[in-house]
Amino acid sequence: xxxxxxxxxxxxAMNTAFLGTRRALAALFLAGCLAPSAWAQIADSTTATATAxxxxxxxxxxxxxxxxxxxxxxxxxSLQRAHGQRVQLTGYMVMxxxxxxxxxxxxxxxxxxxxxxxxxxxxxxxxxxxxxLPPAEKALPVLSTAGLLQLTGQLQVGRFEMPDGRIVWIxxxxxxxxxxxxxxxxxxxxxxxx
Amino acid sequence: xxxxxxxxxxxxxxxxxxxxxATAAPSVTRLTPPxxxxxxxxxxxxxxxxxxxQRFDMQATLRPDDDSKTITDARFAIDGQAVALPVAxxxxxxxxxxxxxxxxxxxxxxxxxxxxxxVHEFTVSATQSDGQTVSARGNFEIVPLQTTxxxxxxxxxxxxxxxxxxxxxxxxxxxxxxxxxxxxxxLAPLAMDTFPVTGMVRTSSLNSIVTDSSPGMxxxxxGNKNNNNEEGVFPDDTTNPFDNPRIExxxxxxxRTQGKALGLVTTADVFxxxxxxxxxxxxxxxxxxxxxxxxxxxxxxxxxxxxMGGGRKWFLPASTPGSGxxxxxxxxxxxxxxxTADIVKRWGAATGALDAERDLIKDFAAAGFRYxxxxxxxxxxxxxxxDRLLGLFALSNMNVALDKIDGRRAKKPPEGSAxxxxxxxxxxxxxxxxxxxxxxxxxxxxxxxxxxxxVLMVEGASIDKQAHAMDTERWMLDTIExxxxxxxxxxxxxxxxxxxxxxxxxxxxxxxxxxxxxRVNDATxxxxxxxxxxxxxxxxxxxxxxxxxxxxIYEQAGFPRYRIAAxxxxxxxxxxxxxxxxxxxxxxxxxxxxxxxxxxxxxxxAVDKEGPVATYPNxxxxxxxxxxxxxxxxxPGESAVHTAxxxxxxxxxxxxxxxxxxxxxxxxxxxxxxxxxxxxxxLDVFAARPKKRF
Numbered sequence: 013x014x015x016x017x018x019x020x021x022x023x024x025a026m027n028t029a030f031l032g033t034r035r036a037l038a039a040l041f042l043a044g045c046l047a048p049s050a051w052a053q054i055a056d057s058t059t060a061t062a063t064a065x066x067x068x069x070x071x072x073x074x075x076x077x078x079x080x081x082x083x084x085x086x087x088x089x090s091l092q093r094a095h096g097q098r099v100q101l102t103g104y105m106v107m108x109x110x111x112x113x114x115x116x117x118x119x120x121x122x123x124x125x126x127x128x129x130x131x132x133x134x135x136x137x138x139x140x141x142x143x144x145l146p147p148a149e150k151a152l153p154v155l156s157t158a159g160l161l162q163l164t165g166q167l168q169v170g171r172f173e174m175p176d177g178r179i180v181w182i183x184x185x186x187x188x189x190x191x192x193x194x195x196x197x198x199x200x201x202x203x204x205x206x
Numbered sequence: 207x208x209x210x211x212x213x214x215x216x217x218x219x220x221x222x223x224x225x226x227x228a229t230a231a232p233s234v235t236r237l238t239p240p241x242x243x244x245x246x247x248x249x250x251x252x253x254x255x256x257x258x259x260q261r262f263d264m265q266a267t268l269r270p271d272d273d274s275k276t277i278t279d280a281r282f283a284i285d286g287q288a289v290a291l292p293v294a295x296x297x298x299x300x301x302x303x304x305x306x307x308x309x310x311x312x313x314x315x316x317x318x319x320x321x322x323x324x325v326h327e328f329t330v331s332a333t334q335s336d337g338q339t340v341s342a343r344g345n346f347e348i349v350p351l352q353t354t355x356x357x358x359x360x361x362x363x364x365x366x367x368x369x370x371x372x373x374x375x376x377x378x379x380x381x382x383x384x385x386x387x388x389x390x391x392x393l394a395p396l397a398m399d400t401f402p403v404t405g406m407v408r409t410s411s412l413n414s415i416v417t418d419s420s421p422g423m424x425x426x427x428x429g430n431k432n433n434n435n436e437e438g439v440f441p442d443d444t445t446n447p448f449d450n451p452r453i454e455x456x457x458x459x460x461x462r463t464q465g466k467a468l469g470l471v472t473t474a475d476v477f478x479x480x481x482x483x484x485x486x487x488x489x490x491x492x493x494x495x496x497x498x499x500x501x502x503x504x505x506x507x508x509x510x511x512x513x514m515g516g517g518r519k520w521f522l523p524a525s526t527p528g529s530g531x532x533x534x535x536x537x538x539x540x541x542x543x544x545x546t547a548d549i550v551k552r553w554g555a556a557t558g559a560l561d562a563e564r565d566l567i568k569d570f571a572a573a574g575f576r577y578x579x580x581x582x583x584x585x586x587x588x589x590x591x592x593d594r595l596l597g598l599f600a601l602s603n604m605n606v607a608l609d610k611i612d613g614r615r616a617k618k619p620p621e622g623s624a625x626x627x628x629x630x631x632x633x634x635x636x637x638x639x640x641x642x643x644x645x646x647x648x649x650x651x652x653x654x655x656x657x658x659x660x661v662l663m664v665e666g667a668s669i670d671k672q673a674h675a676m677d678t679e680r681w682m683l684d685t686i687e688x689x690x691x692x693x694x695x696x697x698x699x700x701x702x703x704x705x706x707x708x709x710x711x712x713x714x715x716x717x718x719x720x721x722x723x724x725r726v727n728d729a730t731x732x733x734x735x736x737x738x739x740x741x742x743x744x745x746x747x748x749x750x751x752x753x754x755x756x757x758x759i760y761e762q763a764g765f766p767r768y769r770i771a772a773x774x775x776x777x778x779x780x781x782x783x784x785x786x787x788x789x790x791x792x793x794x795x796x797x798x799x800x801x802x803x804x805x806x807x808x809x810x811x812a813v814d815k816e817g818p819v820a821t822y823p824n825x826x827x828x829x830x831x832x833x834x835x836x837x838x839x840x841x842p843g844e845s846a847v848h849t850a851x852x853x854x855x856x857x858x859x860x861x862x863x864x865x866x867x868x869x870x871x872x873x874x875x876x877x878x879x880x881x882x883x884x885x886x887x888x889l890d891v892f893a894a895r896p897k898k899r900f
Contacts, residue, residue, distance in 0.1 A: 073633060076527070080601070080635040082579035083567070084518075085528035107844040120633060126674040126845040129418060131492040133478035133517070134602050135671065137634045138528055156844065171525065177492070177534040179519075181527050 067100040067164050072120035072139040075182065085138055085181070087169065095169040101141065101184060102162045105154075114150035118143045118163065118184065132178060142172070142180040146188035232277065232334040234342035235310075236267035238440045238451045239430075240412065241344035243327070252325055253412075254346040254440075255429055255872065257879055260459055261553070263451035264289075264315040266330040266342070267443045273309060280313035280332040284320065291315050294544035298443070306443045314451065314545060317552035323350035349429075349876050356885035361860050362659035362704040364456070364878055365695045366426065367398075369688050370419060370480055371670025371681075371715025373853050375787075379678075379720055380685035382785055383776060387765040397693035398709045401856035406868045408852055409713045412441070415850040419670070420491045422712025422871070423483035427456040427663075429875035437479060438487035447490035448537040449546050452553065456875060457484055457661050460882060461509035465658035468509045469649045471691075473642055473684070474667030475517035475602045476501070480712065484663050485510055494520045494530060495562065496537030502570055503556035511656070512649045514597035515667075516604040518579075521570075524562035528601050533560040570596045580638040589651020597648075599639045605631050606668045606680045607687035610639050611775045642666060643690035650698050659704075659882075664691050673716035674845040678787045679779040679801045681718075686775060699859040706862065706881055708874070710855040716846035717790025722763035724756050724799060727782035731756065735798035735835075752798060752835035757786060792846045793839035863889045 070090075077086040106117035107124045117125070118141040125134055143163060145154065168183040237244040239254030239262060256262055268277045276297065282289045294314045298306055313330065320326060326348065331341040369376065377398065385394040392399075411421035412431035421432035430453050433441050439450035457468040470481040477494040485508045486500045498520040501510055519530035537558040539546035549555050571577055575594040578584035584597055605613075613631035631637045640648075646664050653660040666688030672681035692709050699705040724731060734755060736746040758764070766785040768776040779801045786799060841847050855874070857865035861881030865874070880887065 076635060078632065078635040079580075079637050080528075082577070082583070084522040084526035085601075085635075087527055109843040109845045121630070124675045124844050126671065129674055129845070129848070130478070130603075130671060132494050132530065132602070133475035133667075136602060138601050139633075139635075171527075171529075173532055173534065177532055179524075179530045179532055 065098055067098045068094055070094060070099050070101050070167070072101070072103060072137075072141075075139045080138065091169055091182070094167045097167055098164065098187075099167045099184070100162060100164045102160060103141070104159075105143075105157050105161060106136065106140075107156055107158075108154075111153040111155065113153050115142060115144045116154045117141070118161075122158075139182070140180070142174070142183045144183060144185050146186055148188060230271045231338055232271055232275075232332060232340040233269050234266055234330060234332070234340055235269055235306075236265070236441075236443060237330060237342050237344045238263070238265040238442070239344065239346045240440060241346065244342060244344035249325075249345060252345060252347045253431065255349050255876070256320065256346065256453075257429070257459070257876070258321045258323065258348050258350060259319050259463075260429070261317045261319055261452070261454040263440075263453075264318055264328065265440075265442060265451045266313045266332070267306070267310060268313060268330075268332045268340070269307065269310045270334050271338070273307070275335045276309050277311035277313075278333050278335050280311070280330060282313075282315055282328060282330050284328045285326050289315060289318065291318075292544070294548050296543065296545035301445055302443045303445060310443070312442065312444060312545065314548065316452075316548040320346075320348050323348050351876075351880050351884045352887045353884055355888050357888040358860055358886045360704075360883065360885050361706045361881040363653075363698075363702070363706070364460075364661045364882060365698070365705060365707045366661070366663045367666075367688070367692050367695055367707065367709045368423065368426075368480055368663060369666045369669050369685065369709070369711050370474075371673045371713065371848070372666065372685060372688070372711040373714030373718065373849075373851055375714075375718040375720055376669055376673070376681065376685050377854065379682050379718070379785060379787065380689060382720070382766060383682050383768045383779075384686050384689070384770065386767045396689045397696055398689055398856050400696070401707070401709065401858040401862070403857045403862045403865050405855050405857075405866045406852045407710060407855045407874070408868065408870050409711075410850065416848050417713045417850075418491075418848060419479035419712050420483055423480045424453075424455075425871035426710070426712075426874045427484055428453040429872050431872060433489075435491050436489045437483040437491055439489055441489065446546070447488050447493045447535075448496055448539070448558075449549065450487065450489045452487045452549070455484060455508065456878060457508045457510075459879065460659075460661060461507065463883070466509055466882075467511040467653055467656040467658070467660040469512035469653045469660060469662040470510070470514070471512065471642070471645045471649050471662070472515035472665040472667050473604045473606070473687075474515055474665065474671070475520075475600075476513055476515040476598070477517050477520050478603075478667065480665045480667060481513075481515065481663065484508075484661075490535070493535035493537070495532055495535045496558070498566060499537060499558060499561075499564070500556070502566065502573060503558060505573070507554060509661075511594045511660070512652050512662075513575075514578075514584075514595065514599075514645045514649060515665075516598065516600035516602055518567075518598035519601045521566040521598060523565050530602075531562045531564070533562045536560045536562060567596070567598070580636070581640040581644065582638055584640055584645070584648055587648065587652075589648055590655070592652050593655060595648065595652050597640075597645065600634065600636050603668065603671065604639050605634060605636070606672060607641065607683040607775065608680050608779070610641060611683070611773060613637055613639075614773070615771075641690070642687050643694055646691040646694050650694065654698075654702075662695075664695070666691070670712075670715045673718060673789075674847070676716060676789050676792055676795055676846050677802060682785075683775060683779070690774065696858055704860070706857065706859040706878070708855060708857045708862075708865065708878075710874070711853040714849045714851045714853055716792065717849045717851070719788045719790055721786050721788045722757055722759040723766045723786055724782075724784050725758040725762055726756055728780045728784070728800070731784075731799055735800065747798075748835060756799060758783075789837075789846050791840060791849050792837065793841050793843050795837055795839065797835045797837050861886045 075091045103118045103120050104122040109127050165184045165186040172180050241253050242248045280293050280295055296312050298308050298310045327345050329341055329343045333339050381396050385392045409417050411417035411434050413433045418434045420435050420437045424432045424437045442450045460466040472481045477497045479491045482497050486497045522529035524531040538560050539550050539557050550557050575596040576587050576592050578597040609630035668684045669681045695707045699707050734751040771777040864877040
């Protein structure tokens, strides 16, 4: 499968030893897709995209006024200006008790959600972002990916109700990754059994 | 002479025409209160138990035998006597669970009470539109209170301290860390260790040996088992989470009969199961908007006067950033349809409204509640002159003890401890959150003003949450924080003499096990876990380094000693020869035994690709990955889970002696009401066969 940039093969051996093959593939998949320098080369050579604007680099701690104060959150000007813009954000995927489909939560610190036990009584910080996968991957389960991730996509700021009733205020619509199609991602999630 | 073919043929035809009529009849598919008599036709064990005069709902789900028919009438009787109340009969339509047909009907009687002690049989009888009838029977027990042979009078106040997920291992670990041992003797007990009575509690729910925090709480305060995820209600067949058959809570019963006040203090989001399971009736522990609305709207039923914890998101109007309010999980009863209108009429509950834009903080204030958004504001409340207090210290759960303490030390390092660079509380935007014992002290000041007395529930919520995350140091410190609240409750009981205090858990979480201690000091431990592949030479990590060289079992474990700072918490949890915890109900994780490091101040910055990455490790899989000791879990996913193990319950004050032995969590309710309503039974400890009433 030509989706793995060369340098990730080295990671593969290490990852497999610790994570098991499926997780290794997932880690690889996202690591490969998200390590900007490696992808830049491949993207230039394999895709003909329109010139994208440089993404605005955002930080979680710039989203809201801190401390929060006695009532609700106050969005910063930079957050409001970033609505609808192409942005880049670095953080951690929230680890889920059971895999989610088509989305995950993104936070400035690594966290676990024990959703069966806790539901909406969670330890998520106010600056939590809902990351929504591109249409090609919406129906597929998200595989846990540990470590710092750098994501690029379109920012949506404002109240959004998820199907289970949870309200989120910031969403990142992840950019489709060059060369990634639904079939390819599906194959990665279901490697041929030995 | 009979025809050789015709007679059998005639017989067959007769049988064929007879059989369909015999099986086509309406049926009763659910009867509430639940009973084995209904489910398996066995009279024992009796599942549902109530006090004389405790309110509860009765309900049946009735199914016609085909689509064209309906249920036209339903009646209930208890011990053969018809219940003289109008039955609310409601056809399902689209309002029932999948698999329940639209023409099924739910028949309900709200807020019944039965006075006579003993087991009672009850029946439902229903009529179908074609005249056919059906009936079914179940049973429940009315448990009498003891009125003679009492050694002392009524108890005025009840304090329930609930360590969520806190089993024996969690208590033992907190003692070792907080106090230290010398030659086998602890240098100081935990406050909960000094309670004279400790018994064991069976924690199963209505539908499983492994419970969750919803029925884990409500069993203690309603005397009845509930399904997982449900609180203060029996299961039903409708999709509405607020219309289930109710069971009167301890708080509601004592407020109604004696005018007592209710206080709820937690480190979790206040809508969470443990606090809500003292005051709100719902089959969906996640229905946040409706739950918090009912905290206020039904304070006339519960006597709610103090509510403190996290969960501010439910109290902000839906259009305010940070709000979690939504009509999707709000409540509103009908004023015309008896199925829910009777909840208002018979229970005296509020009607409610779908009002996501409600400013609930403002409404609490209008109802006379002082509002505190942080510790400073809470301290400024004069408890001696305040009757009602609302404290909302975080959007969802509050930060845990370790992170709150680190936040305080960053501002003002206590003597003997290094200044911390942790800013978890700053990064969450809530830098001034109170500790659980500080919240408890304030609650006691406010509630103590109530001359009729009070029920106070204090929850150490994140013992469980951090045990799910298998974050050893964070749940150990939360247990220490919880024990400080226990000490305050005990001191209150000592001072007043009319207060019973119980310390218990809803269930155990994670199967925590004190396996031993580290055979190496902290510096060596750090080296041993210094990163396979990523580290130098790749020789660190793995079983050979992090398990075989580290884990000291049996006499190798010795006595880990944690130095306690002036603020009452360990100066550091990364001591030499630290306590080691294993998890029996764990998910896959990587362990390096060290405290998940404190975050650096600039952790929110965009990643500097050349420099080191700032991290707050706080999840099992990614936090210790460098160390590489993979521990395979028994359960899939990322979290450890609850276990079915019995938990210890400790009791203090008048009536404490009833709590010995192995008891059901539902037994606790009856023991508490006994001492609050009638008085403390004389206990004959030397009787050959002591008469155990529950």
